[in-house]
Amino acid sequence: MRLDVRYFAWVRERVGAPRETVETGAPTVALLIDELRARSEGHAAAFADTTALRVAVDQALAGFDAPLAGAREVAFFPPMTGG
Amino acid sequence: MAADGQAGGTAGRVRVQPEAFDFAAEAAAFAAAQTGAGAVVTFTGIVRDDGGDLLEMQIEHYPGMTEAQIGRIAAEAAARWRLTGLSVIHRHGALGPGETIMMVATAARHRADAFAAAEFLMDYLKSRAPFWKKERRRSGAGWVAARAEDEAALSRW
Numbered sequence A: 001m002r003l004d005v006r007y008f009a010w011v012r013e014r015v016g017a018p019r020e021t022v023e024t025g026a027p028t029v030a031l032l033i034d035e036l037r038a039r040s041e042g043h044a045a046a047f048a049d050t051t052a053l054r055v056a057v058d059q060a061l062a063g064f065d066a067p068l069a070g071a072r073e074v075a076f077f078p079p080m081t082g083g
Numbered sequence B: 001m002a003a004d005g006q007a008g009g010t011a012g013r014v015r016v017q018p019e020a021f022d023f024a025a026e027a028a029a030f031a032a033a034q035t036g037a038g039a040v041v042t043f044t045g046i047v048r049d050d051g052g053d054l055l056e057m058q059i060e061h062y063p064g065m066t067e068a069q070i071g072r073i074a075a076e077a078a079a080r081w082r083l084t085g086l087s088v089i090h091r092h093g094a095l096g097p098g099e100t101i102m103m104v105a106t107a108a109r110h111r112a113d114a115f116a117a118a119e120f121l122m123d124y125l126k127s128r129a130p131f132w133k134k135e136r137r138r139s140g141a142g143w144v145a146a147r148a149e150d151e152a153a154l155s156r157w
Helices: A009-015 A029-037 A041-046 B023-032 B065-080 B111-128 B148-156
Strands: A002-007 A019-023 A054-057 A060-062 A073-077 B005-007 B013-017 B039-046 B054-061 B083-091 B093-095 B100-108 B131-137 B140-143
Touching (some): A002 A029, A009 A041, A009 A073, A019 A029, A029 A041, A029 A073, A060 B065, B023 B039, B039 B111, B083 B111, B100 B111
Parallel strands (some): B013 B083
Antiparallel strands (some): A002 A019, A054 A060, A054 A073, B039 B100, B054 B093
16 A cells, blocks of 8 residues: 655754655554654654554554554644644 | 635635735724624734744745645634634735734624634644744754644643
């Protein structure tokens, strides 16, 4: 499955790119993270502490156990600071 | 108006834009558009200058999800309280000290509903709308960390 993976704020800075397309068979967000970690040192730094990360699957907030079947876009970012 | 994200409908109007806006004019237009309202509550957030230390605030967001997520929050507010209308405007991009970041307006027949809905919207916009703030200060640059109090505030709803 082809996934559009997007990064925001310091996650984007650590990865070094705002988005990338990945080919993956990961069934859940957590397993996708394991694959992404191995892509570069920047990815490893971005995903070093997943308690500091939030996830959206197809632009809706999701948990790390969220299934990826049928998903097109997954985003990783720090806790939000709107308002 | 070159707003780059708009959503409307019965849950209210949502605008996500880089442009500055005139909150007094927005509040007046919002109030004038209400039917049956006896109360209008508005909140406006501005960039603190922190005694001159803050030079610029850069607000990043997630185009598409931002509008969708604020729309969900607005729909929840519209379902919980008897409102005649609500409006959310949130900016992104580079903002200087004293600039308007965002505003929320709610209108209801009675003030309790308008106040409660405005507080609810603010609490959720803080922690559940995909914005991130990076500050450039005389003392250095860095991302604004989410505050535990803001997360805890959600539990009251």
